[in-house]
Amino acid sequence: MTESPYDKNPYSGIAISSLIRAFRCPRQYYFYKKNEFASNGKYIICREVSSSGQDETFDQIWKTVNLLDPTIPSKLQDFLHVCLDANKNAPRRPWTELDRTVRSKQLSIYGQLDKFDERTGECTLTRCTKAPKTGCWPDDRVRATALLLCVSETADIRPKGIYIEYIPSGIIRYYTPTPKDRRIVIHTLRQIHAIDKGNFPPRPLNPPCKGCRFEDTCTSYEPRKLSGLFKK
Ligand code: SF4
Incomplete structure (x- = not known):
């Protein structure tokens, strides 16, 4: 049997986090490829x-968070308070494994399932x-779909849907992906x-430009109009 790159490296292929960037805006994916940005610690x-x-108390959780990321800004303590208040009476989804890497050879993607x-x-x-008021955010629908496609190959089971925990709200939703997803x-x-392959993507129909960190770079990539070139 021929050995595929997957057999050697579970992380070969496209990360689901990159897939989400490209789904939001293919140009964001293009620019992110050239830059590294640190996570904001909320995750x-x-x-x-x-x-x-x-x-578990605030102090215990904050201590663990600091062990995991010693650079976490102390101003995020407020965010932890918000999350703990929201989840005071919320049930926790059960799990036997955390951070399980799942992958699909067929699609050449991989990602991390928070709880299994x-x-x-x-x-x-x-x-x-x-x-959101109902259902789940578009990004999360795509993320859930990609993860479940991976789970079907990795774990040899075919879960119909996935629970999505919105921690800052203390709300859990169940989502079943559709063929459209x-x-x-x-x-x-x-x-x-x-x-x-090196192609610069066109601007999508409704890109989420408001607050996009690449706004200036993106504009500089736009082809200049011929009429502009001949202006005096
Ligand atoms: S500015 Fe708009 S089009 Fe450009 S990368 Fe950002 S979201 Fe995409």
Whole structure:
């Protein structure tokens, strides 16, 4: 049997976090490829709240968060207070494994499942954003779909949906991906492959430009209009 790159390296392929960037805006994916940005620490806090016991105190959780990321800014203590208040009476989704790497050879993608319960096959995704009024955010639908496609290959089970914990709201939603979601994953992967081959992507129809850190760079990449070139 021929050995594929996957057999040697579980991280070969496209990270689901990169897929989400490209889904938001293919140009963001293009610019992120050229720059590294540190995480803002909120995710680490939410992960600890999600996996902590109901009786764990603020001090205990903050201590663990600091062990995980000694550079975490102390101003994020307020965010931890918000999360703990929101989750005071919220149930925690059960798990037997945390941070399980899952991958799909077929799609050449991999990602990290926050919680997996091998007794029931239940999968949980932990988010550090507030919950929308209903359902889940578009990014999370794509993330959930890609993760479940990976779980089906990695764990040999086919969960219908995934729990999404919106920690700052203390709300848990269950999402079942649709064929449309799977089409979006496949289409976005095609866009990524084109960018990785060196193509600069066109501006999408409704890009999330407000607050985008690449706004200036992005504008400088726009082809200049011919009429502008001949202005005196
Ligand atoms: S400024 Fe708009 S089009 Fe450009 S990368 Fe950001 S979101 Fe995408």
